Amino acid sequence: MSWQQFFRDPIELQDGRVLRSLRDAGEFVQTLPKATLDRPEWQAAVQALLLVVDHDGDTLPARIGIVRALNASNPTKRRTRRKAARRVIR
Template sequence: MPWSAPFEEPIRLRGGRELATLQQAADYIMKLPKTVQRQQRWQVAVENLINAAEVGGGWLMFARIAVMRALNAEDQ
């Protein structure tokens, strides 16, 4: 599955931005500070994004969920 593959539904960020594709989610994570990227929740998100790009199928849904969980953990 290409990195340009869209999520079934975009991930909404604060400020109105959206992450609509695997690539946009990966780019978002890569722009986070390195200390944040190393946190387990973001590592899980990255692993799921890679699996979605390499395997496709249900991994696309898992990747979306993992990114959303990592984002929601920041709010707490």
């Protein structure tokens, strides 16, 4: 197991903190309230994080999981491809 792996692109949180490694992400997840951790997007993020750590794999799946979970609670960050395409066409 290697919690020391670094993300290629660090994850910037809204409060100014930066998650640079798998260890940073794991410690951040541990500070979340239980109600937040019970959400499906956070369950998927934690599962991806643990799989990457257990198998010493690429950190990208863990990064994607955490970013998606962070953005799931922020409706301004979520846009469907259709909405994005419409804005380009008009």
